[in-house]
Amino acid sequence: MSSRAASSPNKRNARAHLLDAATKLIREKGFTATSVDELCAAAGVTKGAFFHHFASKEALGVAAANNWAETTSALFAGAPYHLPADPLDRVFAYLDFRRDLVSDEIAAFTCLVGTMVQEVHGTSPAIRQACEASIFGHAQSLVPDIAAALAAHNVHGVQPIDLALHFQAVLQGGFILSKASGDPAHAKASVAHLKAYVAMLCEVPLPQ
Amino acid sequence: MSSRAASSPNKRNARAHLLDAATKLIREKGFTATSVDELCAAAGVTKGAFFHHFASKEALGVAAANNWAETTSALFAGAPYHLPADPLDRVFAYLDFRRDLVSDEIAAFTCLVGTMVQEVHGTSPAIRQACEASIFGHAQSLVPDIAAALAAHNVHGVQPIDLALHFQAVLQGGFILSKASGDPAHAKASVAHLKAYVAMLCEVPLPQ
DNA sequence: GGCAAAACATACCAACCGGTTGGTATGTCG
């Protein structure tokens, strides 16, 4: 009779299960092709539960994007790329971290919000905005390190936020090449070019 | 009674109209969200005509990707970036050309096959392959100029095809940022970073 | 223990989905 709260593996609330299932399915087959029925089956809940937690499929999309922003924020906040003392080393460590996130399974390393916004940018302003907030918010989190690195190496004419957004563009583009070819290597290759770009911008030799 | 073949504006065959309508609709709202009924209405043909020309919706997707490859090949083949005598100038002119293709209307400058492959890479091998052929084929067309430019400036350790693919990744990623924000400027900004990368790789000052 | 509210489940619906049907209009070739 001792408290066994949160011990049963299946007894988190349905909302969290739905969000997890949505993240997986949308990454695999896109937002539109993922049906509510399928989502419920994957999450092990009924349709009644779905529409108890989300007013519509679109609301689920918004929640999934917001959940993605929180999850990835936590992942990046706890990542080891913040450790180096030199800001440029932190930038390189960030890019290495992103590169090492690329694994064999394409749906496992590609970006939920990048996928979703491609589909719905013209049809769902709410989802589009949530995706925008996730991508641009993450870019913003890189600005302090990038700004410090650029300043330390006397780089002028490059705005830190612009470079941070370019990072995201390169990563998202690499994901597309990997999806088109089925080969994760292309996502890694684009990060390598990005590292070379940063190294030359700061006039330092390419690390590693 | 004199021959007036191909004079009536609406009397190209339905196939071409369907391909045009598909390109537009898929760029605006994605492949899955574009229904066959909608496609037929936009093309001004009936469903019967659709399934006369295409065995399935998936076959339409493949045909649209192939049609995209042909259309864009012709566009790039006739573009003025081939004119400069210096190969590096041709590479810069290519990037300028891509930058100038970016217009106000997002669905008008983004990439059909990049959009499609994001959605169906895991569900339709046939469409995925057609998109891959379009993207990687275009990258291949850049290899001669890039190879000559790299050789002329004694750049080692960079494979021309890898750089050509990086170009495509940056462009595709820029499209995603533009879709997420609603702002075409992000697509242009990423091309600017790409030009700077190429300039530094070849150790020449950034043109313009 | 009582009780309201939150958290689910069941059953159902109208609209829409991709695809098929039987048929017609217009060649075109011998």
Place this chain on the structure above:
DNA sequence: CGACATACCAACCGGTTGGTATGTTTTGCC
């Protein structure tokens, strides 16, 4: 002229879609 092919059409089909109406069960709190 008849035989055959291509291009196209309106109506329809079974299944699926996102969404709802109406329960029942669990939970937190007094």
